[in-house]
Amino acid sequence: MSEATSLRTKRLVMRPWREADRRGFRMLNADPEVMxxxxxPLSAERSDSIMEAWQDHIDRHGWGFWAVEQASDGAFVGAVGIxxxxxxxxxTPAVEIGWRLSRAYWHKGYAQEAASEAMRYGFDELQVDEIVAFTLPTNLPSRRVMERLGMRHDPADDFEHPxxxxxxxxxxxxLYRLARVDWRATAGRR
Structure with a gap:
């Protein structure tokens, strides 16, 4: 078991999961537009299972898909992490980055803000060589975040999700990828 890491950005706190997050995470996963x-959309039971699995990853490694809250008021925003x-x-095996935010927090730059910090943590603190992200070809909002993070898509890497x-x-x-050496070369320009 590792000590759990929490991360902060200007507007957000990324932290281990709490029992109080369960309701907000269930609502997010039940929203057809989010999903x-x-x-x-996910049942309450499946949502709980994912939250518990993500917290288990954090318990084992100290990092993972964190619960995200607004720093200003502690409101539950969603999940972001690696x-x-x-x-x-x-x-695979690989380190993936991902995000899932409640609809009320879309179009505020929160996904990119939190993902940038998660990516920084992965490259600077964990020293991973590469971070990947994946989604459906039609998920243009997430693909734009991936591109803003500096990730690159090569159609030869696309895959059938098992x-x-x-x-x-x-x-x-x-599939999108970003190598640590490429991230370091462009980090100052973001």
Missing amino acids: RYFPR ANATFPAPF SVEAGHPMRHHV
Whole structure:
């Protein structure tokens, strides 16, 4: 078990999960608009299972997909972080970055702000060589965040996500990558 890390940005706190986050995370995962790039909205039980798995990752490693709250008032925003991706794919094992925010917090720059800090932590503190991100080809909002983070897409890296059933229209995913050396070369320009 590692000591859990919390991160801060100007407007956000990224921290381990609390029981009080359960309700907000359930609401976020049940929102069809938030979940439109996933096969389906999640049940309360599945949402709880993911929250517990993400906290378990934090307990084991000290970092992971953190709960995110506004620094000003402690309001639950969503989840952002980095975690080990170990499912079978040509690019795994890898460290992935991801975000899922409640709709009330879209279009405020929160995803990029928190993801930038998670990426900094991964490259500077953990010294990972590369961070990846993936989504559906049609998820243009997340793809724009990936591009603003400096990540690059090569269609040769795209893959069929093994946790989505064969033949499902959401099985095909695009992969973005950023190497630590490339991040360091551009970090000052962000």
